[in-house]
Every structure is written in structure tokens, then in C-alpha cells.
Amino acid sequence: MATEEVTKPPSLPSYPQLIINAIEALNDKNGSNKTAISNYIESKYGDLPGGHTSLLSHHLNRMKETGELLFWKNSYRKADPNAPPRRGRGRPPKPKVPLPPGAILGPARPRGRPPKDPNAPPRSPKPKVASGTGKPRGRPRKMARPEGGISGNSTTMMAATVRPRGRPPKAKASALTEVSVEN
Numbered sequence: 001m002a003t004e005e006v007t008k009p010p011s012l013p014s015y016p017q018l019i020i021n022a023i024e025a026l027n028d029k030n031g032s033n034k035t036a037i038s039n040y041i042e043s044k045y046g047d048l049p050g051g052h053t054s055l056l057s058h059h060l061n062r063m064k065e066t067g068e069l070l071f072w073k074n075s076y077r078k079a080d081p082n083a084p085p086r087r088g089r090g091r092p093p094k095p096k097v098p099l100p101p102g103a104i105l106g107p108a109r110p111r112g113r114p115p116k117d118p119n120a121p122p123r124s125p126k127p128k129v130a131s132g133t134g135k136p137r138g139r140p141r142k143m144a145r146p147e148g149g150i151s152g153n154s155t156t157m158m159a160a161t162v163r164p165r166g167r168p169p170k171a172k173a174s175a176l177t178e179v180s181v182e183n
Contacts, residue, residue: 012045015059016068023069023078031075034060 012018022040026032032040038056042048049055060076063069070077099105 012048015055016063018045019056019059019063019069019076020078023076028075031070031072031077033075037076 022037064071070079
């Protein structure tokens with residue numbers, strides 16, 4: 001076998017360096033989106049690893065979190081070192097008031113309701129205020145059904161007083177009569 005020299009592709013710079021180079025080369029005033037950065041890197045370096053898109057996304061997110069890049073309106077820009085930091089959404093937190101020197105903080109209060117004092121005198125119960133109507137509050141209690149009751153058979157009494165369940169049947173047309181009013 002002949003010893004042939006295998007041509008290795010030139011090693012790629014680190015992904016953060018690739019991203020910075022792509023943003024500088026594209027030089028868009030609003031920044032460059034992920035596809036534009038990816039297309040530039042693919043066109044310039046050609047042979048990229050298999051997971052290029054996931055690697056690019058990972059490094060873009062990491063650079064965004066560390067503050068190397070600004071992400072605004074779906075575009076990435078290089079962070080300006082002179083620009084003030086962007087405020088997040090929502091209400092800003094209240095500034096903490098510094099304690100005067102020599103002030104000592106007491107122990108922090110525990111969470112929840114404080115326990116009852118066993119040595120405290122018993123409290124007198126509140127007097128009940130009667131409502132003006134004289135009726136008890138809430139739903140009235142269910143009345144017991146009479147068995148045998150005053151007038152003999154319970155089934156006949158029930159049939160006379162208990163209505164069938166559900167919506168009553170529609171009145172028939174023959175039962176309705178028209179009434180006219182004359183002035």
C-alpha cells in the first residue's frame with residue numbers, strides 16, 4: 001500500500017468567531033437573522049459538521065445570554081459597548097433603601113399565621129345579630145312526606161298534589177280560544 005497523504009479540511013474557527021464574522025460581513029443596520037448567518041457561513045466555509053443548524057442555534061442563544069449579541073426583532077447584532085443595557089419588560093424593581101450604619105436587624109418573621117398565645121385571656125364570644133326578617137338563612141329543609149296522612153290512601157293524595165316531572169305539555173289548538181277586545 002502506498003502512503004498517501006490525506007488532505008484534511010482546514011480547521012474551522014470557533015462558532016462564536018464564525019457568527020461574529022458573519023454579522024460583520026453581512027453588515028445589515030437592523031442586524032442579521034439566523035438564516036442569513038447560516039447561509040453566509042455555509043457559503044464561506046462549505047464543509048460544515050452534520051449538526052450545523054443545532055450548533056449555530058446553541059451558540060447564538062449562548063452569545064445572546066452572555067451579552068455578546070443583541071437579539072431584537074428576530075435579528076442578531078453585535079452589542080455596542082457604549083450603549084446602556086436594555087431594560088426588560090414589565091415594571092422595574094423598587095430600589096432597595098440602604099440601612100443606616102450601625103443598624104441591627106432583628107430575626108426575620110416566620111411565614112404563616114403566628115401561633116395562638118396559650119397565656120392570653122379567653123375572648124368573649126361575639127353576640128349573634130338577629131336578622132330583621134325572622135327567617136333562617138339558607139335553603140329551607142325538605143319536608144317529610146306524609147304516610148297515610150289525614151285523608152286515607154297516600155297514593156291518591158300524591159296523584160292529586162304531585163305534578164309530573166319536566167316541562168308541561170303544549171296546550172292543544174282546540175283548547176285555545178281567541179278573545180277580541182273592542183273599544
